[in-house]
Amino acid sequence: MKKQFAVIGLGRFGGSICTELLEQGMEVLAIDKDEERVNEYAAIATHAAIADTTDEAVLKNLGIRNIDHVIVAIGDDIQSSILTTLILKEVGVHYITVKAQNDHHAKVLQKIGADHVVHPERDMGRRIAHYIVSKNILDYLELSDEYSIVEIKVNELLAGHSLIDLDVRARYGINIVAIKRGREIIVTPPAEAPLQSGDILIVIGADTDINRFEKKVLG
Template identity: 70%
Template sequence: MKKEFAVIGLGRFGGSICQALSEEGLEVMAIDIDEDKVNAYANIASHAVVGDTTDETVLKSIGIRNFDHVIVAIGDNIQASILTTLILKELGVNDITVKATNDYHEKVLSKIGANRIVHPERDMGKRIAHKIVSNNVLDYLELSDEHSIVEISANHKINGQSIIDLDIRAKYGVNIVAIKRNKEIIVSPQANEIIQSQDVLIVIGADSDINRFEKRLLGD
């Protein structure tokens, strides 16, 4: 059976999640206190409901505990976000992802049991910063405070060299988990794989090691 999702809060963040899940063919209920926002997603989500999710009876009435995953994407109203999350936990929702607007908000959400806490604005800012400061970094995904997956564009300096020749894991402590080459993706490349100058290396490791690898090996 397909998982069923509920998205609470249909601002830019919640709305984009709702649309992306719907485009994957998943069952999504869109919920917001603003009727205009709900109407905007009536033809996108499987179901669209106007409701105040800080009211336990409202959440019970829409059967929120039956959903596999609930995303709380309430933006400006931190109190509503926290109260909604608390009620979801009390009602027994198993998987809850919540958007945090600041560190204080994150601390409270963590204490009341949110399964995942995301900072879309902060995380996007980091991704943009990484792209700005390096010509080689194409994309960046933070795994934790200290570890990331990064897409790095290979250049002429390593063109024609194999992974084992470069000895990247031993020298820099990072792993190349895949290589994008034109439309092909080479997953878990062999040690004798020859890197080409137009390749995109998908690298995983500690941020400090990735930065060292990017600067010393690929830097101009």
């Protein structure tokens, strides 16, 4: 059986999630209180509904408790986001992901039982900032407040050296988990093989250790 999703709030963030889930072949219930937005997705979503999700009876009538995963992507209305999340939890939705506007909003969502809280604007801002500041870091994904996965381009200082030569785990406490080489992704790369200029290292570790590696090795 296909996994069933519901997306509440069809703005840019919610709409993009809805579209991507549908492209991946999932069943999606698209919900918004704005009729125009719902009509935009009615032709492509599995089901679409105009609804006030702060009303428990409305959510129950939509059969929301039977949905595997609900994404609450409500925009600026923090009160509606919190109320909707609380109701979803109370009616027994299995897994709830919620978009947070700020850290205070996130704390409330976590306290009332949201399974996963995302900060799309904040996270994208951090990724762009890392890209702007460093000519070596191509992408950045925060795993927690202290740990990240980054993509680091192999420059002339690294090219020709092997992973054994670099010994990054012992020296810097980080792990190179894969190498992108053109369209190829080399998982668990051979330690003795020399790196090539243009390779992209996929590195996981503490932010402080990654920064130390970048400054000392990449210049």
